[in-house]
Amino acid sequence: MDALLFLFCVFTFQSSIIKVSYATKCDDAGPEIHYPFQIKSQQQGHEANPGFEVLCKDNITFIHFPSYGDLAVNSISYDTKNIHLLDPKNCAYRVFLNLNLSLTPFHYFHVLKNYTYLKCSTSLPHPFVEVPCLSASTHHVYTVDPALPVPSSCQGIKTVPIPFAYSPYLSDNRLGLRLTWDSEDAETRNRTRGSHTSLNIVIGISMCVLVMAMFIISISIKVGEVTRNRQQKEEQLLKSFTDF
Numbered sequence: 001m002d003a004l005l006f007l008f009c010v011f012t013f014q015s016s017i018i019k020v021s022y023a024t025k026c027d028d029a030g031p032e033i034h035y036p037f038q039i040k041s042q043q044q045g046h047e048a049n050p051g052f053e054v055l056c057k058d059n060i061t062f063i064h065f066p067s068y069g070d071l072a073v074n075s076i077s078y079d080t081k082n083i084h085l086l087d088p089k090n091c092a093y094r095v096f097l098n099l100n101l102s103l104t105p106f107h108y109f110h111v112l113k114n115y116t117y118l119k120c121s122t123s124l125p126h127p128f129v130e131v132p133c134l135s136a137s138t139h140h141v142y143t144v145d146p147a148l149p150v151p152s153s154c155q156g157i158k159t160v161p162i163p164f165a166y167s168p169y170l171s172d173n174r175l176g177l178r179l180t181w182d183s184e185d186a187e188t189r190n191r192t193r194g195s196h197t198s199l200n201i202v203i204g205i206s207m208c209v210l211v212m213a214m215f216i217i218s219i220s221i222k223v224g225e226v227t228r229n230r231q232q233k234e235e236q237l238l239k240s241f242t243d244f
């Protein structure tokens with residue numbers, strides 16, 4: 001009985017320390033989703049990490065950015081904190097133009113440089129290269145150094161810090177939509193998680209103390225019985241002597 005209680009105690013203590021972490025996927029070929037990321041449909045009772053919720057749509061992993069919309073998650077490297085995203089509309093330079101990461105836990109993985117998006121009514125000569133997915137027959141969009149004077153046929157749309165100016169050699173799909181997440185945020189969350197773990201340890205220790213107390217009480221009862229038995233025997237012995 002005591003051994004059983006002791007085993008129960010050890011088991012409780014261990015399971016409170018070893019927290020089972022769930023890894024899931026939207027698809028067999030998709031990236032593994034685990035802390036700090038979480039699939040949105042799986043509530044599992046504990047609070048989601050704001051900004052780290054991903055959703056599964058048609059077996060594709062998506063992450064939602066309020067400033068842009070849904071971006072597909074191509075891969076996540078948890079070691080280097082690198083999330084590689086793809087634009088479902090296949091226009092990374094539209095994403096760069098619109099994505100505002102200021103209220104998210106993310107920032108660009110690559111070093112940024114300011115570029116001005118120019119919208120021109122006529123094509124600019126070489127070496128300017130228009131961004132195909134933002135251009136049409138009536139307008140031509142370029143990403144240029146903000147220090148450059150704006151050509152007369154163009155107007156500046158916006159100057160934004162982005163990883164690269166457009167180059168036909170950097171295919172929209174493979175290129176730079178890589179984000180990283182704040183280690184500071186992760187640390188803060190780590191501390192919160194750490195306090196959950198310490199609460200579990202406290203519960204575990206309390207359980208152990210309780211079990212140990214029960215164990216000691218049961219021993220002292222037995223010792224008491226033994227002592228009483230011995231006293232009775234001694235009394236009987238003494239009695240037999242006096243009778244004698």
Ligand SMILES: *[C@@H]1O[C@H](CO)[C@@H](O)[C@H](O)[C@H]1NC(C)=O
Nearest residue numbers: 026027028029057058059060
């Ligand atoms: C998602 O994956 C499952 C299992 O691999 C498959 O049966 C289903 O057709 C897929 N759905 C889509 C929309 O690709």
Ligand SMILES: *[C@@H]1O[C@H](CO)[C@@H](O)[C@H](O)[C@H]1NC(C)=O
Nearest residue numbers: 067098099100101102103160
């Ligand atoms: C990004 O969003 C923040 C907060 O909503 C806002 O203050 C900031 O001006 C935005 N930045 C750009 C470049 O739009």
Ligand SMILES: *[C@@H]1O[C@H](CO)[C@@H](O)[C@H](O)[C@H]1NC(C)=O
Nearest residue numbers: 111112113114159160161162
């Ligand atoms: C881009 O320009 C803004 C405004 O001039 C400046 O505050 C910011 O530091 C620049 N960003 C980069 C990455 O150079």
Ligand SMILES: *[C@@H]1O[C@H](CO)[C@@H](O)[C@H](O)[C@H]1NC(C)=O
Nearest residue numbers: 183184186187188190191194
């Ligand atoms: C999170 O906490 C563990 C131990 O509590 C520590 O080893 C790890 O370095 C922490 N991670 C961060 C990002 O602070």
